[in-house]
Structures are given as structure tokens and as C-alpha cells.
Amino acid sequence: MLVAGAVGWLASLRLTVDDWRVLGDPSYQPSCxxxxxxxxxxxxSSWQGSLLDFPNMLLGLGGFxxxxxxxxxxxxGARLHRLLWLGLNAGALAAVVLVHWLFQQSLYEMGRICPYCAVVWVVTIALFWYVTLHNLERGVVPVPPRARGLLRGAVELRGVLLGTWYAVLVLLVLTRFWDYWSSLV
Structure with missing residues (x-):
């Protein structure tokens, strides 16, 4: 959580700085x-970049x-209250839904990949995945007896499953922009 929060916050900060510079000077070319x-x-500058009438990266600054x-x-060594874990999981769920929507919008509507956004996507997915498994494993969220074997498998394969999730996203990026990537070789 500490690493995901710090990396996500830094990426959100970089996006915020670039956004402010573009607002101050429309000819400014962001570093990304x-x-x-x-x-x-x-x-x-797209409407997808400010869903709630303010830049999305401000959500990242606060959330991360x-x-x-x-x-x-x-x-x-702190032990967080059950409600705090549930709130963190709910926030991570909302964030992972948002980043998948933004991923889809980036690929298929805008036709661009923002590298700092991609960093936010990566840490958000990992955060959601690990907080959810933590909550299920520790009984914060009850697991029906029939699903306990599935949970054990997911916990044992947590890295493989997360890697597979990322691999699917990378494949979508590669196929969406295949013409561009292949022109570079």
C-alpha cells in the first residue's frame, strides 16, 4: 500500500504539474x-481527463x-479497523473501474497512451487486487465455505494472476497500435 500510494501519488503529481503548465501556456509540450x-x-485536455469537472489527477493526489x-x-504496526479496510477496498474498486474505463477511452477513443496514466493504472490494479485478497484472506469480507479453495488458489497464484491481468492489457495496447509499433521496426 505504501509503495502503490507513493508511486501513484508521484504519477498524479507529474500529471498535475503538466496540466497546470498546459493551462498557463497552451503551446507547452508535456514531458510525456x-x-x-x-x-x-x-x-x-480531453473531457475524459476531467470527469467530475476537475482534473482526474486531483483524485489521484488525494486517494494515493x-x-x-x-x-x-x-x-x-497499526491494525486498521474492519470498516477502514472495507472503505479502502470500496475505493480501490471504484478506482479500478475508473482506470479500466480510462484505459478503454485512451485506446479506442483518444488513440493515445499517457505514460503517467499507465503508471496510475498499474498501481491501482495492484492495489485493488492485493487489498481484496487481504480482506478475503483475513475474513474482513466473509468467504462462503465452498469458495475457500478458490480463495486459497488465488492467494497462492496472486502474482501470476496479477501478471496475467497486466499481460491482457499490454496485448490490447500492442494490438490497438500494431501498425504504429511495426512501423518503428
């Missing part, structure tokens, strides 16, 4: 504008700071 496919300038603080507390 690398190619016709990889860049965040047009993503920041809270996650990092909770991670630091757990690392220091």
Missing part, C-alpha cells in the same frame, strides 16, 4: 509527449496520499 501514440497532452498513509501505518 513522446510520439503520436505515447503522450498525455491531448489526454489531459491516503493509501500511502494507511500503508505507512500498517507497516508501523
Amino acid at each position: 509527449d513522446i510520439s503520436p501514440v505515447v503522450g498525455c497532452g491531448s489526454v489531459l 496520499a491516503a493509501v500511502a498513509a494507511l500503508g505507512a501505518a500498517v507497516l508501523a
